[in-house]
Amino acid sequence: MEHVNSYYAASANRHEPWPQLTGDIRCDVCVVGGGYTGLSTALFLTEAGFDVVLLEAGRIGFGASGRNGGQMVNSYSRDIDVIEARYGHDTARMLGSMMFEGGDIIRDRIEQYGIRCDYRPGGIFAALNRRQLHELEHQKANWERYGHRQLEWLDEPRIREEVGSGRYVGGLLDHWSGHIHPLNLALGEAEAIRQGGGRIFEQSAVTHIQYGDPAVAVTAGGRVSARFMVLAGNAYLGNLEPRLSARAMPCGTQIVTTEPLGEERARELIRSLYCVEDCNYLLDYYRITGDFRLLYGGGVVYGARDPDDIDRLVLPKLLKTFPGLEGVKIDYRWTGNFLLTLSRLPQFGRLEPNVYYMHGYSGHGVTCTHLAGRLLSEVLKGQAERFDAFARLPHLPFFGGRRFQVPFTAMGAVYYSLRDKLGV
Structure with missing residues (x-):
């Protein structure tokens, strides 16, 4: 499996490919999946002196890690007040202490390994109505309770200075957020693993796992026997492990990228080149790339079906936000x-x-995946407290089981989309 025909694949840094697994090998840790979760885990463990093998079914960054919007959004897909209400103060305190850590890890990796991935700081949450503005006020207070002070309130005049759109009534600027070229980040982390002595194999899909001591990952060309194994395939794990696929659902999101706009025109859209996401349940997100294109994404397809016409789904949203781009050429x-x-x-x-x-990670994977890798490395070094704070959370099945999870979830999305449109 090769990378999809995206802007990221077209602008990826030059790199040497990794070989396909052939034969039987042994290691301390076998990581299944070459996205951010697997890469972060493998890099932390390699740095700690473990002998690590990473198996990727396609190319490094083939899945969400090489296709996402590139936004480094802090926290989780559920904010800390919801976590506290559902799971108690102690759980909220533990998870809250970690919710800004993933972004720090990414910045440290970029600096430590000299990864060229177009990092730019700053991200805006943009409110479309007064209800969303009130929710952002609540979010700001929640984050500040946990020590995040690099937040700036944007009233309506201020957000119109930053974003050249008349849609928003205000927003919240997180100066400790940012955005990156996600595939280049993944490739840079993979190269860091290689430099540290870790072994990476592409085009090496795991077809079967033999549990035991050692655990064995079987591919078409070989086998990896390991003291420990980490499954990090996320939405691309397929049915390799039914115990996992029954409790989570792949969903698709769509992205388009315009032709180069030039810096002057790009800054008319987003003056300071921050990334932006709105506060709708089915949100839109966008940013300016390193070569001054507008990258715009939005919408969800439940069950991860590829839509027939991405332009039809995304372009109306883009033009509603920036009507002045009518007629702009979409390159990717x-x-x-x-x-x-x-x-x-x-x-x-x-x-x-x-x-x-x-x-x-439910749409908040860029930063949380990097945290996940650190937590797993802590476990294998004998410190499981932070990992177990997540592991103790209930892993609930979707209503109706696997057969009905898509229609039931889509029905819920219709309800929340109506709320977004009505502003209630």
Whole structure:
């Protein structure tokens, strides 16, 4: 499997490919999945002196990690007040202490390994109505309770200075957010693993796992026997492990990228080149790329089906936000899958005493995946407290089981989309 025909694939840094697995090998840790979860895990463990093998079914960054909107959004898909109400103060305190850590890890990786991925700081949450503005006020207070002070309130005049659109009534600027070229970040992290002695194999889909000590990952060309195994395939794990696929649902999102606009015109759209996402349930997100294109995404396809016409789904949203771009040429369009959980919180845990999994970031994966890798490395070094704070969260099945999870979830989305349109 090769990378999809996206802007990211077309502008990826030059790199040497990784080989396909042939033969039988042994290692300390076998990581299944070459996206951010697997890369972060493998890099932390390689740095800690573990002998690590990473298996990727396609190319590094083939899935969501090489296709997403590139926005480094802090926290989780459920905010800390919801976590506290559902799971109690102690759980909220533990998860809250980690909710800004993933972005720090990414910035540290970029600096430490010299990764060229067009990093730019700053991200705006843009409110379309007064209800959303009130929710942002609540979010700001929640984040400040947990020590995040790099937040700036944007009233209506201020957000119109930053975003050249008349849609928004205000917003919240997170100076400790930002955006990156996601595929180049993934490729840079993979190269760091290689430099540290980790072994990476592409085009090496795992077809079967033999649980035991050691755990064995079987591919078409070979086998990896490991003291520990980490399943990090997320929305692209397929049915390799039914115990995981029954409790999370792949969903598709669509992105388009315009022709180069030039810096002057790009700054008319987003003056300071921050990334932006609105506050709708089915939100739109956009940013200016390193070569001054507008990258715009939005919409959800439940069940991860590829839509027939991406332009039809995304362009009306883009032009509603920026009417002045009527007639702009779209150079790239693609879709990618993320993994949704019923709670909208990530699912971490153990399938066997020596087999771990981390997935289900529900649209907030760029930063949380990097946190996940650090937590798993802590577990294998004997410190499981932070990992277990996530592992203790209930991993609930979708209503109706796998057969009806798509229609039931889509019905819920219709309800919330109506709320967005009515502003209630």
